[in-house]
Amino acid sequence: MLVHARALLVGTAEGRTAYIDGDLHDPAAVIAEAGKTLDFAQPIGLILSGVMGHVPDYEAARSITRQLVAALPSGSYLSLNDGTSLISAEMQQAQDDYNDSGATPYTLRSPDEIAGFFDGLELVEPGVVPCPQWRPDDAVDTPADIDAFGGVGRKR
Template sequence: MSDPVTTPEPAEQQKIDTSVPHSARIWNYWLGGKDNYPVDEQAGDAYTEVFPGIVTIARSSRAFLRRNIAYLVSEAGIRQFLDVGTGLPTAQNTHEVAQGLAPEARIVYVDNDPMVLAHARALLYSTEEGATAYIDANVTDPDRILEVAAKTLDFGRPTALILSNILGHVADYDQARSIVTRLMEALPSGSYLSINDGSRGIDPVFEQAQDAYNNSGAVPYNLRSIDEITAFFDGLELVEPGVV
């Protein structure tokens, strides 16, 4: 197993703030993990009191990621992955699924949370044939992401861009679309875009719980309509069943 590549700045000097809830740690709590603090458990419990279904959504989201990566490797032939907003490592992460099917797969994770960085160093290892790297960067800085990712990925080859539960952290919708466009423009024909995001207009209780969470002191997550999420894929051919 080879060691992961990390870029330590700028979050290297940041301290983990345990006084306010953090989405990655709350997600970890809902998934049954232990990488969270009392403030995260309290926020997670407050959410589930309003909308208990969030735990099922969290677990379904991880299951979707596993199915998605398996499809991209086995059926689409993808061997390179740029996973932006990876969050805290759990069982069956992107590189584990991809390299389990294709040991030569190359994966770059992107996040800017210091706790995620610490876990990345300990847990994100690669096969000898492939590569796994971690970039300390914000989703709002696509140019830095692409610059550093190019040290591990060959952007002349088809690549899958994975955006799981991250775009809602970009409050401005036009900015979120420009980020997706910038990242996809750097990838060649035959590449794929996968987005997993929360949406409005489906369950008012879910929206109520999310609004309460956004007012809790945590970094807000903005729900968007199905039409807005679908627009992220403008110019791309959708794989069945499309945006659901």
């Protein structure tokens, strides 16, 4: 992650990029660091792709997400996706094997739990669906249903 961030840090005429070495469990610190680069008077896009599964307690994960979104100005967006085991029974076994490997544990969530991260936001169509169903590209041969559900919500 840091190597990719360093490549982006060279900057462009369109904007600035910063890398925050932070802990998602401390959203206030993440927001404070982000405030050094982002203009919190303008809408911001918050992307949480495949990370909330690393917070095993669902209510704690929702609390973190709520705190991050609360800091964003009106008109901002949350894009969030995480793994499920709804489509393929093998996904649960793969997750169990991964967690047994000593790696940072990952918790699969139901689509309803993933939708719960968007409480209080205006869900953008098509809502919380398998990721390939979000703005599908007919030119790409991707299965329509995979065990990664996500959505986009707009803060009023």
